[in-house]
Amino acid sequence: MKIDVVSIFPGYLAPLRESLIGKAVSRGLIEVGVHDLRTWTSDVHRTVDDSPYGGGPGMLMRPEPWGLALDALAPLGGPQPRLVVPTPAGRPFTQALARELSAEPWLLFACGRYEGIDSRVAAYAADRMVVDEVSLGDYVLAGGEVAVLVMVEAIGRLLPGVLGNAASHEQDSFSDGLLEGPAYTRPEVWRGLPVPEVLLSGHHAGIARWRRDESLRRTAQRRPELLGAVSLDDADRAVLEQ
Ligand code: SAM
Numbered sequence: 001m002k003i004d005v006v007s008i009f010p011g012y013l014a015p016l017r018e019s020l021i022g023k024a025v026s027r028g029l030i031e032v033g034v035h036d037l038r039t040w041t042s043d044v045h046r047t048v049d050d051s052p053y054g055g056g057p058g059m060l061m062r063p064e065p066w067g068l069a070l071d072a073l074a075p076l077g078g079p080q081p082r083l084v085v086p087t088p089a090g091r092p093f094t095q096a097l098a099r100e101l102s103a104e105p106w107l108l109f110a111c112g113r114y115e116g117i118d119s120r121v122a123a124y125a126a127d128r129m130v131v132d133e134v135s136l137g138d139y140v141l142a143g144g145e146v147a148v149l150v151m152v153e154a155i156g157r158l159l160p161g162v163l164g165n166a167a168s169h170e171q172d173s174f175s176d177g178l179l180e181g182p183a184y185t186r187p188e189v190w191r192g193l194p195v196p197e198v199l200l201s202g203h204h205a206g207i208a209r210w211r212r213d214e215s216l217r218r219t220a221q222r223r224p225e226l227l228g229a230v231s232l233d234d235a236d237r238a239v240l241e242q
């Protein structure tokens with residue numbers, strides 16, 4: 001997968017060279033390009049912002065540098081990326097969206113700063129590429145860079161070969177619509193707290209049932225709204241009715 005990120009703080013994206021994603025980059029599984037939006041300014045101050053029409057506090061990112069950035073990175077008539085624009089006004093970023101985006105060959109992320117990007121940029125881009133305005137959650141960050149780091153990590157770990165064991169993301173929270181239940185490693189008893197006996201039993205079906213039950217209980221307790229989208233059998237319903 002090819003990933004391009006445009007930001008006025010390219011240094012903020014340095015963690016893309018670290019850890020899991022960094023290794024995927026060095027192994028050639030992901031190609032990352034980080035670009036300074038100010039490359040596409042022409043004034044001496046390399047200005048990227050201006051005051052909003054209609055008044056109001058704060059500054060907005062001007063459309064011109066963004067238009068030039070899009071034209072340079074994805075020239076008209078050539079292959080086009082899917083453009084992801086982080087914004088608190090976007091649709092929520094979920095595991096399902098991470099999975100959908102992980103199937104794309106090329107993603108381009110546009111990091112907003114100040115009060116965001118002039119709305120015509122997304123409209124202009126939508127004429128030639130798929131544009132997703134995506135929110136990380138119901139809070140406001142200072143810029144899109146942190147949101148991009150989150151999204152690239154969630155998307156990148158779903159790509160074939162990035163995780164050592166693909167089964168680990170298949171069992172993650174949200175993969176089956178539920179939160180993952182509690183998990184334990186050695187020692188069997190730690191500070192007086194034992195590991196649930198079933199996990200030591202070697203009985204695979206019993207362990208799978210216990211994990212499903214714990215997932216159901218945890219989801220019901222912490223995120224009950226998720227249960228509506230999960231297909232439940234009689235055994236599941238019995239656990240939830242306890
Ligand atoms: N005025 C904007 C609003 O109220 O919707 C907030 C702009 S915010 C200060 C600056 C930038 O941070 C946004 O353009 C976006 O790139 C990023 N950002 C802030 N909160 C975010 C969130 N919850 N999800 C994704 N990106 C966010």
